[in-house]
Amino acid sequence: MQYPHTPERSTELLRQALPLMSRQSAALHPMSYAVWYAYVADTASPLRLEVDHHLAQRGSLDEATTAQLFHRYLAEHDPQTMQRVSEGLRQLIGGMSAHAALAKDQTSRYGLTLERMAAELAEAGDGGLPPDADADAAGHPPAMLEELMAHTRQMQTDMARLQQRLADSQREIDQLRHEVQRAREESQVDALTGLPNRRAFDRRLGAELSASAGGASGADARRPCLLMMDLDHFKRINDNYGHPFGDQVLRAVAQVLQAVVREPALAARVGGEEFAVLLPAATLDEALALAEKLRATVAGSRVRRKGHEAPIERITLSLGAAVWHAGEAPEALIDRADRALYTAKAAGRDRVAVADH
Ligand SMILES: Nc1nc2c(ncn2[C@@H]2O[C@H](COP(=O)(O)OP(=O)(O)OP(=O)(O)O)[C@@H](O)[C@H]2O)c(=O)[nH]1
Structure with a gap:
């Protein structure tokens, strides 16, 4: 099983898959993650049609049906799939986490630059401009400078918002990672055979x-x-x-x-x-x-x-x-x-x- 999506798309897919998974009687384990991830990733797949059919008839997916779906649609392509799914999820979540951390880091560096620029601009507006600068008689900063300051402040606000969003994503990713770990520990199904473990x-x-x-x-x-x-x-x-x-x-x-x-x-x-x-x-x-x-x-x-x-x-x-x-x-x-x-x-x-x- 491959997870070919970008970190953003994967995060979105996991976000969609989680609530669906939690409504089933089957436990949360890598096998159900794999089934529900595939379900949300491809809206026209035969797996999705079968899941929908099953849900319409029975209301929820149990352990055995999840295992059957997994083996029918996802495991045949790869003999060591279970391990791959666990590993794939681990990497996926790790990748998402690294991505968010990098973006946060870049954002915060850019934020600092903006802060410095805003301070410098404000200083310039307070009379730090050279005497031949285009200031009006009352000593107000020139219009262009005003505009630059306004843009800079707006960008600072946007950056702060973005940083908050990234921090939220990081929290969600940590939670996902925790859940995958818990699911693995609580699993009652043998990954290779689908039998109770x-x-x-x-x-x-x-x-x-x-x-x-x-x-x-x-x-x-x-x-x-x-x-x-x-x-x-x-x-x-x-x-x-x-x-x-x-x-x-x-x-x-x-x-x-x-x-x-x-x-x-x-x-x-x-x-x-x-x-x-x-x-x-x-x-x-x-x-x-x-x-x-x-x-x-x-x-x-x-x-x-x-x-x-x-x-x-x-x-x-x-x-x-x-x-x-x-x-x-x-x-x-x-x-x-x-x-x-x-x-x-x-x-x-x-x-x-x-x-x-
Ligand atoms: N393919 C595969 N092999 C496994 C797995 N788990 C254990 N084995 C193998 O099972 C074999 C067990 O070997 P032994 O304990 O020596 O026993 P045996 O060859 O079955 O001989 P007897 O039990 O004495 O008849 C080892 O080669 C393990 O590598 C698994 O999940 N997959």
Whole structure:
């Protein structure tokens, strides 16, 4: 994604985009900035038509729709777009800021020159003119000088106003920068895949475990279950085909998760090539059935590289499943599921292992 506009135009576009963004249910993060920036920048774009259509039907853009729009219209052109968007925004705001600071600096220097000129002119008007100057009998400064003084004063006033405007712009830019930073920190969406990220996952896990405390017990009871999963030999994929293609594989796996995991279960990307699924209330058998479905779907998928007929080698997943027991802390549950995952790796990968109790 590029931001080809001048700093003035970019500022204006961001100014238009901000209020629109804040009305949506999707959080403010670089992905929504990118969508709304593109929305205001090109009034005839297909993205804008789709956003308008969506708004007319649903009233506001949620997280998932924002991510879809982003991937459909903005991300395809560039595999590392999210980072670019963040970086682009950072540079854009930095550029705007530098521009405003430079203009302010120049303005204030010009203002000083004008002040000095005004003082000199006033002095000249007070009788500092040489005796042969065109002063009238009462010693008033000549008309031309009066006019020059009036212009100079007017310019001083204009300069002061301009400086005020630039100071306001600077404040707005600082605020924007602050918001981008906050949005980045508060983001709950993984930029690469559009799945909930680790932060979102941790929050939900904490909430589900608290809600389950004191709930049903017994061997058949439904409880929170956790699946931790990790792509097998993923380093080889990166090494053999490059990091951008590795990213494409991660997105493909995320799509499988999105398609297979249904509410109220939550699928998230919790690390580089690690994903997790939380089932808020399930039996071990149900959790294992979902794990096996995910394993088999990923193993059965074929990933092709652009311009290559033959698919690459099979992508596989190893999974660890753990059932929560009452009173267990979230970290302990994750730890058990992780250990089961490593058991699955050690046993040959492309399989599911169950955690010890
Ligand atoms: N393309 C891409 N690669 C990533 C990303 N995050 C982590 N990785 C890569 O994932 C790989 C993980 O490698 P390892 O931890 O050695 O594990 P592995 O090769 O998958 O092997 P096993 O887990 O033992 O099966 C490293 O090469 C990381 O660079 C990402 O966002 N994009």
